[in-house]
Amino acid sequence: MKSSSSSFSANLGTNGLTANILRRGVLRQLAGLRNGQLVVIERGERHVFGKNNALIQAEIHILDSAAWGMVASNGSIGAGEAFIHGYWTTPDLTAVVRVFVSNLDVLDAMEGGVARLTRPFIHALHWLNRNTREGSQKNIAAHYDLGNTLFEQFLDPTMMYSAAQFLSEDDTLEQAQLNKLERICQKLALKPEDHLLEIGTGWGSMAIYAAQHYGCRVTTTTLSREQFAYTEQRLIELGLQERVTLLLTDYRDLTGEYDKLVSIEMIEAVGHRFLPTYFKQCANLLKSNGMMLLQAITIREQRYAQAKRNVDFIQRYIFPGGALPSVEKMLDIVGSDTD
Structure with missing residues (x-):
């Protein structure tokens, strides 16, 4: 079923x-x-367009003139919708994305002009996806509860859904993820007597790694029922139920004090509005001498304000309610909203 915005933009191109x-x-x-x-x-x-003999080269084939109307009236979201509907295709979609990421001024221009007509509608939809407790549950389910078998198709055996650390060109993705987990544990200086809190379980690899390799207690929480069921089964198979406590709880509802806290690429699901709440809660959950490690996908500070005003294809169709923070914004909030 087409959304109202895509139907409107497609109609622009029919004449x-x-x-x-x-x-x-x-x-x-x-x-x-x-x-x-x-x-x-x-x-x-x-x-x-662009430079001859460029390092990044991409090709787009327009199959239906409706694509022009969708791009003109809805910018990058319209381009994505037109691709979904088969109005254009490409032999290398990654190359197309790389070209536009390398030309952000052009991408910004495409979001203006006629495309501004659909912005109020898109913003209204995005506002409905804000990360209240109920909204967070719905947003997480919309992505992570699509089924674990889907994610198994493209993730490595660790099922880590975050950036890895490649220490060698020969590292597999699985090894790179294990490198990352080891680095996190070392940075946190984990000890057997520590109680580690993880906000954002994923499919359980961080909690399992910390418990197995560092002998600490772990409490980990997720809002995804699919991830909860998957991790619960892994803990049973590995005999770690006594060492790892698995919760299906919003981070805002957690209680207690912990020695260490880790959150791996979960903050992108918090949303701009709730960043102060998130960091304040993290501070409340840590002991006075506690330590927190945060891994995040960030946006440049120069583009942060603009990103707050706009809604992109990923927010519309992939991660409802999602938002990238900037390093500067996070540091500012930590300085002003935590002890």
Whole structure:
């Protein structure tokens, strides 16, 4: 089923004259590409943008003129929706993404103009996905409860869904994830007498690694029922139920005091509005001499304010309620909202 915004933008491209006007407008925006090369092909006609012999080269084939209306009226979200509907295709989607990431000024321009017409609707949908307790449960379920078998298709055996640490070109993804887990434990200076709190269980690898390799007690919490069931089974199989306490609880409802706290790429699901709440709660859960390690996907401070105002394809379709913090913003909140 098409969303109202995608139906609206697709209709913009159904009239031949309108489609041509929108097409010319999008092509003018693409003329601003300075990094990489993008070739757009429609009915045998080629448009080449960017640098010849560029390191990053991408190619787009327009299969339906409705694509122009969707891109013009809804920017990057419209481009993603047009791809889903089969209005354009590419032999290398990763290359297309890399070209646009290397030309953020062009991407920003595509979010303006006619695309601003659909922004109020998109923002209203995003507001409905805000991370209240009820909203967080719904947002986590929308992504992580799609089924563990889906994630098993592209994750390594550790089932870690976060950036790894490659210490060698020969490292497999699994080894790189184990490298990361070891580094986290070392940075936290884990000891057998520690009680470690993990906010964001994932599929349990951090909690299991800490318990097995450092002998500490671990309490870990998730909002995903699928992840909870998966981790619970792993703990039973490994005989770690006495050492690892698994909770299905919102981080805001946790109680107690812990020696160490770890949160691996969970903060992206907190949302801009709740960052102060998150850090204040982390501080409350730590002993006075406690230590916290946070792994996060961040956005540059120069783009943080703009990101707060906008909604992108990932927030709309992949991670509802998601938001990337900046390092500066996190440090500011820690300094002002925690002891």
